[in-house]
Amino acid sequence: MKIMNPVENIQHIKSGNILSPKGYNAAGVHAGLRYSKKDMGTVISEVPASCAAVYTLNTFQAAPLAVTRESISKEGKIQAVVVNSACANACTGEQGLADAYEMREAAAKKFTIPPHYVAVASTGVIGEYMQMDKIKQGIQAMAPNNDATSASDFEVAILTTDTVTKNCAYEAEIDNKKVKMGGAAKGSGMIHPNMATMLGFITTDAAIEPADLQAALSAVTDETFNQITVDGDTSTNDMVLVMANGAAGNEPLNAEHPNWELFLSLLRTTCEDLAKQIAKDGEGATKLIEVNVQGMGTKKEARQIAKTIIGSNLVKTAVYGSDANWGRIIGAMGRSGVEFNPDKVSISFGDISLLEHGRPIAFSEEKAKAYLDQDNIVINVFLEEGDKEGTAWGCDLTYDYVKINASYRT
């Protein structure tokens, strides 16, 4: 796999999480939307934080996205994000919008902050109305704290079909101050480039203006969260939201700041880490697949090819079966919509070369099988169209994917 920590000035924080940066608290509670699992959570900053967000590109956008957009648009700041799982509050019309506003209002009262300092997010079944009594009880029950249990409670509360919580934290030195960044995410199925059913929440104690934070997030999302796919489906609800509360005391970051690139790397590293955790926990997945495409004319084309390969059911089932069927990679590349010379394509699984300049290479099936039996699979594609590269992440397609999705609602 790619090195998780590509910039030497970025340190991984062991057992770090969304509360690693200074000045944040979190909570996760059982509001009764699900039988027993925690189903509502919050992350709250001690002071209003600069905020940036990216949203699903699906034509159907759920009500909470509209409300969160409105909150952020006021000052570019929020103080708390409140999340529920179980119900997506999507395709719920005016009632759904009213419910999302009511959820925001309840949180604002609970934490005694203005409503526009509250962002809301929902994930779960589409087309069902929110049980507002439970939502409000859940908010009342929240007692945000900054210990490890509170972070973990939040991580659990936002999950749907996920099998594991997803978190990470990194730090870097900016203006001689330790700047920390932490994240929590959910996402398992219905995940595809351009957001899909995933929620990502990132905190940092960096000082940065909202517009600069938004620029950084938008730049990084295209090469991280938008490059993962589980099943090609995108969702109505998803967002990645970053809060930056300035508690680290650095000079405000922007494109002129000498550490701007370092900050971008910090954000990219955090997003990539969360994105890979989501891909690896794809519904029914047993393996994380990384596709690296090199030698294209543009990054966009390289990413497009990588995404098409990682999205192919045939590639995904072949990896599940540890079958080095590179013909399916060829098949996927050829329908990617990107033009390239098929006679110049080379493909390897890890270090095992399968195709060189369009010609099949004799390879040891045994070695290939042993490689594909591992948990982390890397597919490398080399073209000769240019010097740009792109990476995408996904997972294998298994019996359990079918099992999970044949009866999600019941």
Next chain:
Amino acid sequence: MKIMNPVENIQHIKSGNILSPKGYNAAGVHAGLRYSKKDMGTVISEVPASCAAVYTLNTFQAAPLAVTRESISKEGKIQAVVVNSACANACTGEQGLADAYEMREAAAKKFTIPPHYVAVASTGVIGEYMQMDKIKQGIQAMAPNNDATSASDFEVAILTTDTVTKNCAYEAEIDNKKVKMGGAAKGSGMIHPNMATMLGFITTDAAIEPADLQAALSAVTDETFNQITVDGDTSTNDMVLVMANGAAGNEPLNAEHPNWELFLSLLRTTCEDLAKQIAKDGEGATKLIEVNVQGMGTKKEARQIAKTIIGSNLVKTAVYGSDANWGRIIGAMGRSGVEFNPDKVSISFGDISLLEHGRPIAFSEEKAKAYLDQDNIVINVFLEEGDKEGTAWGCDLTYDYVKINASYRT
């Protein structure tokens, strides 16, 4: 389902097949490319026939496509098509191209016709070279005949992971002559709009010039073969080829002929029948799914939405599990790339309304489950953007799809 026979002047020929039109013979033999199944076949016209073909749009196109293109380009006529399964002769470079030419040459000698009257087609594993000794032995062993067994032998010989043969035949009266059309097809996995791993062979005894036949086929392919999907993957090898030998004795058909629309309907009906048989036999499929989209501004947009829905793994698994999870249809529509007003969308499964003008409708889960337990599922989507419609066909995603594809080569 849509009525299979939408034009009253078109009659279905019971137990009809590729030999129903006058003047054709066929054969299927076991050349030893597979363990025991027949693996090579031919359809041959008694006289040179006008020919039209459409090919995969995959960037990687297998060698036989180049050779068939060249054959047809000479006069617009062919007399025989020779097909092998087991080996796709794709990604095989110059050797592959030489092999495809050699296959054509061997068939030309066998049937004592010019090489450019021979079309060749291959389907099977990508990246392996043809076993030319077996290919040539197979051609030698062919003894084309026009009985039902010969047609059936051909249908079997072209299959790969298909579980059933696919055939049909229809007739219409043109210029007071009975004009017949028959077809055979293969295709099971790796099937998606724009051809994919499928081969379709259609014969007719209609008289028609090559250019007019090509115009008819191109028009009809977009609403039939290009509207089926099994897994979104497209292949390197696929083609639909039509032969028209004129034995019916009608006046040559063209856009000025009074029965031109009738002929188009005959071709559309034949193609749609074969396309649906392919979708229903999708790898591991237990149900045929038809998606009808109505009320779009253009046919292309309607078809695009239908294709995106039918291609969604989440929709496919939900249908497999008989789960009326219309939220997944919404999710797929929203990422189709087509613009529409989400508040004006209505969705039904058969007659069971689930969503009306963007609002969820209370429906009987029991009734919905009973409907989805059937073999043939129709999903209807209504929009209010215009009056154009489009249909797509596919199948459910099951455990067996994963099983089949996790170990295709082994």
